Amino acid sequence: MTLTACGGSSSDGGTTTExxxxxxxxxxxxxxTAGQLSTVLLSPADLPEGxxxxxxxxxxxxxxxxxxxxECAAALEAGIGDDxxxxxxxxxxxxxxAGEEAISxxxxxxxxxxxxDALADALDELKGIIDDCDELTFSADGVPVTLSIxxxxxxxxxxxxxxxxxxxQVSAFPIEFALGFNRLGHNxxxxxxxxxxxxxxxxxxxxxxAGFEKLxxxxxxxxxxxxxxxxxxxxxxxxxxxxxxxxxxxxxxDGVEIALAxxxxxxxxxxxxxxxxxxxxxxxxxxxxxxxxxxTNNSTEETYLGGVTVVGKDGTQVELEDLVGLLNETDDxxxxxxxxxxxxxxxxxxxxxxxxxxxxxxxSQLFALRSMAPEDVVDVYVSASYTDVQLALD
Numbered sequence: 001m002t003l004t005a006c007g008g009s010s011s012d013g014g015t016t017t018e019x020x021x022x023x024x025x026x027x028x029x030x031x032x033t034a035g036q037l038s039t040v041l042l043s044p045a046d047l048p049e050g051x052x053x054x055x056x057x058x059x060x061x062x063x064x065x066x067x068x069x070x071e072c073a074a075a076l077e078a079g080i081g082d083d084x085x086x087x088x089x090x091x092x093x094x095x096x097x098a099g100e101e102a103i104s105x106x107x108x109x110x111x112x113x114x115x116x117d118a119l120a121d122a123l124d125e126l127k128g129i130i131d132d133c134d135e136l137t138f139s140a141d142g143v144p145v146t147l148s149i150x151x152x153x154x155x156x157x158x159x160x161x162x163x164x165x166x167x168x169q170v171s172a173f174p175i176e177f178a179l180g181f182n183r184l185g186h187n188x189x190x191x192x193x194x195x196x197x198x199x200x201x202x203x204x205x206x207x208x209x210a211g212f213e214k215l216x217x218x219x220x221x222x223x224x225x226x227x228x229x230x231x232x233x234x235x236x237x238x239x240x241x242x243x244x245x246x247x248x249x250x251x252x253x254d255g256v257e258i259a260l261a262x263x264x265x266x267x268x269x270x271x272x273x274x275x276x277x278x279x280x281x282x283x284x285x286x287x288x289x290x291x292x293x294x295x296t297n298n299s300t301e302e303t304y305l306g307g308v309t310v311v312g313k314d315g316t317q318v319e320l321e322d323l324v325g326l327l328n329e330t331d332d333x334x335x336x337x338x339x340x341x342x343x344x345x346x347x348x349x350x351x352x353x354x355x356x357x358x359x360x361x362x363x364s365q366l367f368a369l370r371s372m373a374p375e376d377v378v379d380v381y382v383s384a385s386y387t388d389v390q391l392a393l394d
Contacts, residue, residue, distance in 0.1 A: 030185035032112040032218060034090040035319025039218050039307050040110045040189065041094045043350045046210040048203050051106060053324075053350045054095035072133030087115045089186075092325060098203075104195025106203055108211055109188075116186045123160045123183055127151075130164055145170055147177075155205055157212040158184035165199070174198075180208045182215075189215050217304050241393045245374035248391035250382065255298040258382050260308070260391055262374050264292035264366055270348060271366060274323065277341050281330045289369040291320055295354065295384055296362040305354045306383030308367050312376045320367035323349045 044051050091111035098104050113119040130151055137146045147168035154163030160183040167176045177194030178201050189211050193204040242248070248260040266272045271290055278285040297303045308320040327346040331338040354365040380391045 030112075030116065030187065030219070031089055031114060032187055033319045034092055035307050035309075035321060036218050037090055037092045037110045037112060037187075038322035038325055039305075040211055040214040041092060041322065041324065042096075042108050042207060042211055042214075043353050043355075044096065045351070045355070046207065047096060047106065048200075048206060050098055051096040051203065053347045054097045054105065054107075072129065072136060087113050087118055089114050092322075094324070098195075098200065104193070104197065104200065106191065106193040106200065106207060108207060109190045109192075110211070110215065112187050114186070119183060119186065119188060120160060123162055123181060123188075126164075126181075127162055130162075136166070143170055145175070147175075152178055152180070152201070154180040155182070155208045155212070157182040157208070158189075158215075165201075166194075170196075178204050180204055182208060182212050184212070184215055184219060187215060187219065218306060242380060242391065243378050243393070245377075247394045248380050249394055250389045250391040252299070252303075252385040252387060252389055254301065254303075254385055256303045256385050257296040257298060258384055258389060258391060259294040259296075260380060260382060261292045262289070262369070262377065262380070264290040268292045268364065268366065269352060270345065274327075274345060274349070274366065277327075277337070277345055278330070281334045281337055281342075283333050284370075285326075285330055285333070287370070288326070289374055290323075291367045291369050292364055293354075293367065293382060294362065294364040295357055297357040297359055299385065300359055301385075302356045302358055303385045304356055305365060308383075309381040309388070310369065310372065310377045311379040311381075312372050313378050314376075316372065318369065318372050320369050322353075323366050323368050324353070326368045 044053060089112045091109065093107065093109045095105060095107040098106070130149055133149055135146065135148055137144065139145065145168055147166040150165050152163030152165040154161060160181070162181045164179040165176070166178075167174075169175065173196050175194070175196055176199040177192065178199040180191045182189045189208070191204050191207045191211065193200050193207075245262050248258075248262065250258045252258070261268070264271045266275070268290075271292065275290055278288050291308065293305060293308060295303060295305055310318050310320065312318065324346055327338070327342050327349065330342050334342075349366070352365065354363045357363055381388045382391060383389075
């Protein structure tokens, strides 16, 4: 669910605060990588009871919806469509079902855009479309549908906010969809909920609150993220004992202990099962290295695991990936294996994601290292307590 600029001038109906005004200089941390955005993805624990991680692939979720050829339909489709946008730097998505036999779903999308002004203008244009178009007629799998369109009260976060509600009927069945958008600088957080019957608007609002809180944390972490070197690194970037596979550790200034295992031990929760599954799928997933990160919060405040970054011998910087997103990719390569094993593993990984840690609490999470062998790693950084910590080999 990518928000794209439709072209032309901005509508006066947008919900924009002064902090999102055109021409404002943005922090370099505003543009986030896919790895940083993946820390914003929700888990079932963030949602009302009953929501489970969807096992459907993106291809399965696509339908033959045609918004029609009217001016409103074309503008709406351009505004919230899935067409490629050259300004989108990275985007991650996650979907949930309201139970195993759900007839409604919730999906979350987080994207980072190179052009902040264009992103703000796109949201203004979409607001103008909703103000001008109170009804939309289109077809869903060949069945004619008429939806009434209106704005929706949603949590106001960040620089811009927009809520949209669509209600109608397919044959004899009522349908309702609701969408919510929050922009923070170059980043857009959006949530969709809907299906047969009434849309679960309380779940939409809860997802917007929880997701935006995570986005703010990812944004804070990114401001202190290490800058990628544009030239090969002949030696490690510091005097720390670092580089290659092994056990790494470090401590934040406020006392959060960090331990990282490269690669993750087979005894780590879910590590052996995930490794065996990736090897069975093969192809581009056979060379994935699992990495385990453990946090022990000895500080007096909550702490948060923002992400993991490694730097290679040639100066390449790589963000370690969220395993839930990685396993979703395996469905395209081997749907049978995903149906038999991968989907269940994915739900377990989603439930096991490390959230906020209270003082004296500890926890761990697995990540995936691709595009770099462990022996080519020079430096390792972990974002915790909203700062980046360079780890050293034990």
